[in-house]
Amino acid sequence: MHAYRTHNCAELRASNVGEQVRLSGWVHRKRDLGGVLFVDLRDHFGITQIVPPIGSKAFEILDKMRSESVVTITGEVLARDAETVNSDLATGEIEVKAMEVSVQSATGDLPMPVFGDAEYPEETRLKYRYLDLRRERLHNNIILRSNVIASLRRRMIDQGFTEFQTPILTASSPEGARDYLVPSRVHPGKFYALPQAPQMFKQLLMVAGFDRYFQIAPCFRDEDARADRSPGEFYQLDFEMSFVTQDDVFAAIEPVLHGVFEEFANGRKVSAAPFPRIPYRESMLKYGSDKPDLRNPIIIHDVGSHFVQSGFGLFERIVGEGGVVRAIPAPGTAEKSRKFFDDMNEWARSEGHAGLGYVTRKGGEFGGPIAKNHGEAGMTALYDAMGLGPDDGCFFAAGKEGQAVKLAGAARTRVAEQLELIDENVFEFCWIVDFPMFEYDEEAKKVDFSHNPFSMPQGEMEALESKDPLDILAYQYDIVCNGVELSSGAIRNHRPEIMYKAFEIAGYSQADVDENFSGMINAFKLGAPPHGGSAPGVDRIVMLLANEPNIREVIVFPMNQKAEDLMMSAPGPVTAKQLRELNLRVVEPPKE
Secondary structure, three states, rough: OOOOOOOOOOOOOOHHHHOOOEEEEEEEEEEEEOOEEEEEOOOOOOEOOOOOOOOOOEEEEHHHHHOEEEEEEEEEEOOHHHOOOOOOOOOOOEEEEEEEEEEEEEEOOOOOOOHHHHHHHHHHHHHOHHHHHHHHHHHHHHHHHHHHHHHHHHHHOOOOEEEOOOOOOOOOOOOOOOOOOEOOOOOOEEEEEEOOOHHHHHHHHHHHOOOOEEEEEEEEOOOOOOOOOEEEEEEEEEEEEEEOOHHHHHHHHHHEEEEHHHHHOOOOEEEOOOEEEEHHHHHHHOOOOOOOOOOOOOOEEHHHHHOOOOOOOOHHHHHHOOOEEEEEOOOOOOOOOOHHHHHHHHHHHHOOOOOOOEEEEEEOEEEOOOHHHHHHHHHHHHHHHHHOOOOOOOEEEOHHHHHHHHHHHHHOOOOHHOOOOOOOOOOHHHHOOOOEOEEEEEOOEEEOOOOOEEEEEOOOOHHHHOOOOOOOOEEEEEEEEEOOEEEEEEEOOOOHHHHHHEEEEEOHHHHHHHOOOOOOOOHHHHOOOEEEEEOOOOHHHHHHOOOOOOHHHOOOOOOOOOOOOOOOOOOOOOOHHHHHHHHOOOEEEEOO
């Protein structure tokens, strides 16, 4: 018999009754029912109920064992009585009569129990992450993550992609987020950077003639944490393709994403490919966001034209001064009290906005100050234009376009949540396309890149030379699922002369491009194919599939919001000897 186990703790069935077996695992929980001791033994695979005979040595040992101690049980498989069968457990038809118990590792007091669903402070969970990972929900999340990555890899290979590994130590780039820097011992005063993404390397692989590349790539960015972003590092399904149009990229990755989500949807519906394609400007108008949640049926309307001449002076003045009025329908709210609408207005103010106007309607009767001042005829015309019914309310976001868009998008989400309009059992994908190539930076008072400086402008050199920069669109695209951006991507600008011109419009000289992006621009001068790609975030994919609101719940050993690893005490100090080897000196920040 094996020293530790003949079976795992999810393996035994009624067909094993009468067999002598050996199991090893953690003491999950104990129940003493009138002198009869039941012990749930847990390993990675599942749980088996252990029953030691009363008065036996095995009983004595297990009775004293604390939860989460590691033991090896040798015993006989018994059939449970019909009334004690546990249909929720894979091993619920049997139990093991423990004849021998070997203690592999006894535990002391636990900082947090593993059994049960009680919530514990994040600091405790992260400091004792190995305990947290024993808990069923988190354990299952990490297994799901592994299975998702395996499925992504298999599907990419089936699509004709080849997996390559790109460098982790590379050069710092002036574009993007803040780099993590690594000092060089052999080149004093010089630094490597951890890659924010394998962007340049994957494009250089296309220049090298490999055609279709992918990897499950680690990326490093020194940026603050959010619910859908882990500080420090994250993983993405990075891929690039040669001799492709935007449509080719979509056709290659849609089956991969649709297939993975369908495989792990667990009964939830996945939108069919091809996914909808929504131009950026349309998305900002209709959804108030470039990350729209299409499970939400509410469509925002631009209704400024209805208030050009209106009895409601505030909106008339805003429109007259070049502002906008956006309407957010609130369907089926006839039975909602005035408090529902007032609470929405207070919510808008708490978010830093001036307020959220509203109109109520019940049985065709309009209510509220906006309706009273705008007039019955004006409100009827506005409702007809939006296709709203006699029992639908409506909210209004008005002001400068940027502010109104932001408020309208947030209000659209909140109204749908308050009215329970979002179907939680659906994954809705879409592409956001036709991003502007440039935007005007009000702070710097100059035109700058709006999304990705290395994207091919639509119209190529002709567009750069003949169009207003703010009217130029790029072959840039985002893929979004349920309001979560999974990735950005683009057809790349592989032509040096077009790249120089694009950077010139944004205020960068040819010398700036040559100095900051020498590896890429020099490669492009030696024969580069048209190419494009994207990089869906693995962490976010798993977060959606696991239905977790926070990305840390699907990462094995995450940092906290301050980018600290509480378990390993990182970042931490280093010795004077290590600093000397690197020719570094620590300068303490001034004390406040």
